[in-house]
Amino acid sequence: MIDSPDIVAQDAPAQAVPQGAAVADVHTATASRNRHHQRWQELLHLNRDLVAQSNPLLVSGRLTKVTGLVMEAVGLRMAVGSTCWIELPNTRIEAEVVGFAGDRLFLMPENDVQGLVPGARVTPAEPMRAPVAPGQSQLPRRRSSDLARHLPVGEHLLGRVLDGAGRPLDQFGPLLESKSAPLQSRPINPLERAAIKEALDVGVRAINSLLTVGRGQRMGLFAGSGVGKSVLLGMMARYTSADVIVVGLIGERGREVKEFITDILGQEGLRRSVVVAAPADTSPLMRLQGAAYATTIAEYFRDQGKNVLLIMDSLTRYAMAQREIALAIGEPPATKGYPPSVFAKLPQLVERAGNGAEGGGSITAFYTVLTEGDDQQDPIADSARAILDGHIVLSRRLAEQGHYPAIDIEASISRAMNHLVSPQHFLQVQRFKHMYAHYQRNHDLISVGAYVKGSDPLLDQAIQLYPHMEHFLKQGMYESEVYTASMGKFSDLFPNEG
Numbered sequence: 001m002i003d004s005p006d007i008v009a010q011d012a013p014a015q016a017v018p019q020g021a022a023v024a025d026v027h028t029a030t031a032s033r034n035r036h037h038q039r040w041q042e043l044l045h046l047n048r049d050l051v052a053q054s055n056p057l058l059v060s061g062r063l064t065k066v067t068g069l070v071m072e073a074v075g076l077r078m079a080v081g082s083t084c085w086i087e088l089p090n091t092r093i094e095a096e097v098v099g100f101a102g103d104r105l106f107l108m109p110e111n112d113v114q115g116l117v118p119g120a121r122v123t124p125a126e127p128m129r130a131p132v133a134p135g136q137s138q139l140p141r142r143r144s145s146d147l148a149r150h151l152p153v154g155e156h157l158l159g160r161v162l163d164g165a166g167r168p169l170d171q172f173g174p175l176l177e178s179k180s181a182p183l184q185s186r187p188i189n190p191l192e193r194a195a196i197k198e199a200l201d202v203g204v205r206a207i208n209s210l211l212t213v214g215r216g217q218r219m220g221l222f223a224g225s226g227v228g229k230s231v232l233l234g235m236m237a238r239y240t241s242a243d244v245i246v247v248g249l250i251g252e253r254g255r256e257v258k259e260f261i262t263d264i265l266g267q268e269g270l271r272r273s274v275v276v277a278a279p280a281d282t283s284p285l286m287r288l289q290g291a292a293y294a295t296t297i298a299e300y301f302r303d304q305g306k307n308v309l310l311i312m313d314s315l316t317r318y319a320m321a322q323r324e325i326a327l328a329i330g331e332p333p334a335t336k337g338y339p340p341s342v343f344a345k346l347p348q349l350v351e352r353a354g355n356g357a358e359g360g361g362s363i364t365a366f367y368t369v370l371t372e373g374d375d376q377q378d379p380i381a382d383s384a385r386a387i388l389d390g391h392i393v394l395s396r397r398l399a400e401q402g403h404y405p406a407i408d409i410e411a412s413i414s415r416a417m418n419h420l421v422s423p424q425h426f427l428q429v430q431r432f433k434h435m436y437a438h439y440q441r442n443h444d445l446i447s448v449g450a451y452v453k454g455s456d457p458l459l460d461q462a463i464q465l466y467p468h469m470e471h472f473l474k475q476g477m478y479e480s481e482v483y484t485a486s487m488g489k490f491s492d493l494f495p496n497e498g
């Protein structure tokens with residue numbers, strides 16, 4: 001115990017005494033008061049140190065129900081989005097709070113739930129924060145996004161392959177540095193974002209010239225399965241002029257992760273890349289987290305002033321993971337089985353990419369979107385088209401003809417393009433599309449020989465130009481074409497309109 005200081009001397013009343021004695025008494029009173037203050041100060045300091053050393057209370061709850069993916073726990077008050085441990089005899093399982101109803105918390109496991117028993121102890125992964133001690137400043141984490149889970153970020157991630165929880169999947173050992181960033185970031189003030197002004201060289205001729213992408217633009221790559229999305233993304237990963245490439249492989253086949261890294265990225269590409277892989281066999285929570293983590297890493301590099309290329313394969317699997325979670329905790333499905341929260345999550349993720357403040361770095365992002373059977377009504381494709389700054393549509397018909405990359409020029413658009421290229425080039429692109437479309441519409445007629453030359457001057461011109469246009473659009477998987485060369489070859493298609 002600490003003795004309380006003597007406070008009797010504090011208010012000694014001043015009495016009328018002779019002059020000389022009065023001066024001496026005043027000195028004595030001041031000295032005693034100073035001593036008194038000092039003792040109080042010492043006591044307060046001691047108490048402050050004791051409070052700072054105290055252990056935070058460890059609270060725990062119990063597991064009451066497990067159905068499918070969702071678990072319920074009682075006896076705990078934890079924020080949605082926070083992490084907890086479920087204790088088992090030999091191990092423990094990490095879970096996240098995804099919702100609550102009354103006193104019951106809904107939890108979702110990060111991995112497998114094998115071996116859970118009724119009544120298992122549930123403890124928060126982060127202990128309660130100690131109160132701020134006097135003299136100490138408030139923790140900088142003030143907003144709800146700051147309280148979100150923190151995962152490793154930094155230069156040391158370059159060349160590494162990680163899972164959705166920031167654990168290395170490659171053979172290069174543990175991550176040693178300790179810098180971390182929250183999985184949910186604060187939204188950027190839209191007025192502070194730099195505009196998309198500078199064209200980005202993606203190394204693919206058809207995109208560079210006909211669908212010019214700007215630094216900080218967010219594009220969708222729409223296609224059915226097996227049409228060449230991954231190969232095209234790989235080409236862009238290898239040839240785009242970016243400082244850092246962040247690849248999020250979300251919900252795709254596990255086999256493809258290795259293929260993407262060894263065959264598509266290669267040693268050279270991997271050196272400037274960070275790969276976050278959460279394939280289809282991981283929990284839906286891990287898949288959501290993987291996409292958020294890849295975005296967090298991209299944001300980190302952008303905030304260092306770097307130009308980042310973010311590749312996410314696929315946005316549809318991300319939406320499906322959110323659907324799994326939302327349906328499991330009882331959210332009603334709205335559009336084609338997708339609950340409303342899915343449509344809220346998509347823009348939240350996509351809006352994190354893009355340009356930072358003026359003069360800072362950028363995140364140019366490509367998200368793949370699965371459209372089965374050219375289903376334009378697919379709610380995810382619909383929603384993605386509305387929130388992205390353009391879409392590149394891949395066509396199965398072209399792929400079947402061996403026309404790679406199978407970009408459907410007529411159906412694709414880059415919404416920032418008119419700010420990036422000259423008005424003359426923009427007009428030529430419209431002309432190219434017009435002629436290409438005109439030829440396609442009359443293709444059957446031409447191929448059966450039913451078209452009589454001279455009856456449609458535009459079609460005559462299109463027939464003459466078509467082989468050149470087709471040759472221009474095709475590009476080998478391991479062939480790159482820089483921006484200036486793409487633009488040069490494009491204007492060579494229209495020699496008379498210099």
Ligand SMILES: Nc1ncnc2c1ncn2[C@@H]1O[C@H](COP(=O)(O)OP(=O)(O)OP(=O)(O)O)[C@@H](O)[C@H]1O
Pocket residue numbers: 223224225226227228229230231232404405475476477
């Ligand atoms: N540029 C190209 N040149 C030659 N062949 C290609 C090209 N692009 C794609 N292909 C062929 O198409 C196949 C499928 O491509 P890819 O794996 O990229 O499709 P995907 O759309 O990602 O499919 P999934 O939806 O199943 O992930 C490849 O294995 C390859 O044979």
Ligand SMILES: [Mg+2]
Pocket residue numbers: 229230231252313
């Ligand atoms: Mg693929």
